[in-house]
Amino acid sequence: MHADFTSIRNHYERPVLEAVAAMAARYPFVRDDQLPDVACVALNRLPPRYIRHEVDLAFYLTAKERIEIERSIEEAVRYAFEFVQARTAMRART
Numbered sequence: 662m663h664a665d666f667t668s669i670r671n672h673y674e675r676p677v678l679e680a681v682a683a684m685a686a687r688y689p690f691v692r693d694d695q696l697p698d699v700a701c702v703a704l705n706r707l708p709p710r711y712i713r714h715e716v717d718l719a720f721y722l723t724a725k726e727r728i729e730i731e732r733s734i735e736e737a738v739r740y741a742f743e744f745v746q747a748r749t750a751m752r753a754r755t
Contacts, residue, residue, distance in 0.1 A: 672710040672718050673734065677703050680738040688742045695745050702741035707733060 681700045685691065691699060710730075712718045722730070 668713045669711055670713075671704070672712045672715075673704055673707045676731075676734050677707070677738060680734055681741075684738055684742060688746055690746050690749065691742055692749075695749065699738070699741045699745050702744050703734075703737040706737040706740060 677700055681696055681703065685693075685696060710718070
């Protein structure tokens, strides 16, 4: 088999990374080196949605589904920031 699987990826990765970068200023107690942790926590809260091309997802989603995905991303990223921030605070106390 000589199939090229390199085009397969989780749709949520790019928008989650963008949301983490956009929200980072709201969480001054989360250090830059913790932002990948925030992204991992957020991604683990979302169901994987594998695609080959962005157009694949855009073609199959309804407007309602797109809005729900955007809401889910924002909610997961907000949770992840709070989680990482709380863990950092707990470690600082010990």
